[in-house]
Amino acid sequence: MAYVAIADADHEHAGHEPKSFVTRYIWSQDHKIIAIQYTITAIAIGLVALVLSVLMRLQLGFPDYFSFITPEDYYQYITMHGMIMVIYLLTALFLGGFGNLLIPLMCGARDMVFPYMNMLSYWVYLLAVLVLVASFFVPGGPTGAGWTLYPPQAILEGTPGATWGIILMLVSLAIFIVAFTMGGLNYVTTILQARCRGMTLMRMPLSVWGIFMATVLGLLAFPALFVSAIMMLLDQIVGTSFFMPAISSLGESTNHSGGSPLLFQHLFWFFGHPEVYIVALPAFGIVSDLLSTHARRNIFGYRMMVWAIVAIGTLSFVVWAHHMYISGMNPYFGFFFATTTLIIAVPTAIKVYNWVLTLWRGDIHLTVPMLFAIGFIFTFVNGGLTGLFLGNVTVDVPLSATYFVVAHFHMVMGVSPILVVFGAIYHWYPKVTGRMLNDTLGRIHFWLTFLGTYAIYLPMHYLGIMGVPRRYYAYSDAIDFIPPSAHTLNAWISTAAVFVAVVQLIFLYNLVVSLFRGQPAGGNPWRATTLEWRTPDTPPKHGNWGPQLPVVYRWAYDYSVPGAPEDFVPQDVPPGDPRAGNAPAGRDHGSAA
């Protein structure tokens, strides 16, 4: 049967390059520009969240010195920091940023299949960010309900931002979900429909697999957040009682009765747990590609890696209540969710083993992206192991609401994905800009960030085991189970946190200066096999591939193939080509030797 690449058939616009500055860079329908727009916006709002975390740590480490931070401010910082980092930075950056950049380039398409909707997706995302930022300027300030926004306290008087703040937060989330749905449908459809000739599903790089599965999770899980946001908005504005029980507030009865705060928790975490994997799966995929490329070795167990991504995605829908062990539930449910939580560790562990085995006997180049990728493996294993503690009901109960939990989730879904984000930016920046990032600055950035985050989070585990509760504005001396050493440790953690935050300026400086002064990158500076490095121009022009779409003849991991003249064979090199060498298909080419 003749095969027509939909990538070509659907993209008449690809031949019509935008001429004006506005259509090229602002109202752009080009996936690469949209990726940059998403990335810049996500990093900008992420910096706001970073500053908020610094303010929180200053208060915790040195409670007597920062009188301008009130308890209300502190709760608002916590809430906005958490929500921004999880949703508006990580989700948007991995899927809107890397998804937009990598899917068409790695699949050999000219663009996303619905470019107009893709453009809308970004602008609606920006609107969501602006609505969120607006909440800093409304009476009462942003919500201080904690990033989980649990009712009833989220909308009761006495909680910071319980009027305008929470409304803007919920509206912003609803807008974000609309934006994500538009983008997500694009990513999934493009991966399914617009791959170039020869690019079968099992030849796709794992980055695309990770982004694909994360998008599927997002499309199915974000509606839960949407439903809870809409219902809580109605509770707040109209006075319904979906989540609000009969309750007195500041000595007066409210009009609410009969609502179920637990219902909100179920809905929230039905979204909230897959959200962990919405962030993690793209990171898993990207780190697989970074490790393989910079170790000059094919990814170990590619097929198992794909299945693990699918299995993790599927299982992530049946573990949500492990976030609610202390909310009260039938013990059998607790047993069920603890079991599913431990089961999900199996495919995750398979991935970790495969990453390590990919490095085994590889020709490891300790480039900056590779340093970040290896840093990710360490950090993810750390965070994953503490997850085993918290997944068990009996261990979770005493550790709940302590700094152990804070340390765990920051290791597993804060630091780990951020290390991958950095690694990915160092890896793909040359393709986006045509210039290399400064290597020395990159190494300094890596080591200071990597060691700095351990200086923050390792002691935090210890605080948690001591029972130091999270979410406290200050720890007075009257709390006698907290020894003075905990205060010293808090001061240390805060100092390290400020240090790590300042170190990020090196990265920002590198990003900006290398744009003008970086070494020219050439088309394929990492000597990688995947299609994005095979574009005729760097940075790729509108339509990506010139007149002819690429044709794919092999999987994405032909590194160190015995008999090949170079240590990589790109995906578009046909069998029999001198660049492919004379090795037969199915050979063992794991060793770089």
Added chain:
Amino acid sequence: MSLTVAFAALATGIVVWFIIVRRLTTRSWEVQGVGPDVPGSPTRLGSAKVGLYGFLAVVTSLFALFLSAYYMRMGYGHGADAPAPTDWNAIRDPGVLWINTALLVLASIAMQWTRTAAARGEMPRTAAGLLVAGALTVGFLSGQVIAWRALDGSGYFTPSNPAAAFFVLLTAVHGLHLIGGLFVWLRTAVRLRTRRTELIDVLRSIELCAVYWHYLLLVWLVLFAVLLAT
């Protein structure tokens, strides 16, 4: 959440099916070259249709979650050790909902008729069918507003009654999805009126509209059944 978990299970089934059908068992490191023997090429459904099916999955998740919330909220307070009687005052569903249901069924039939006419290249029938389908849909939406008013006059319509609040919420969300469909319908109808437009230009839009209308009819039938039963 059992409804939603059931949907998640269904989605998992689809993933497993996908793995089997799309042959994710291939040893891609062994197979080189291109051609029909290389499995896992894109589907022939068409991007717009794949995008629409993806959107319908999102909408299914949305309504499954709303219905899960509906049943959980209704059951709250009914347990053996329930602290207080439930505040759920079941509402008497307005009779106009039956007429509305009939209108939406007819709209769906008209849309299918339009689709068939368009596929056969019959321009006048296509235009007429599209107009009738849209008019019936507007009729359905107007009927829903009448149902709200009827409920408003019944004394049950207070925000504090979760049955009434859910009734309005569910019908409003369903109605908003139909209004979204009407935008596409309007665009298609306007394009059809343009002299230079050939049927082939709007065939895909009509097909997508028909799928969407059938789907929203199905959603409404489920919602209506739930509202009647509770």
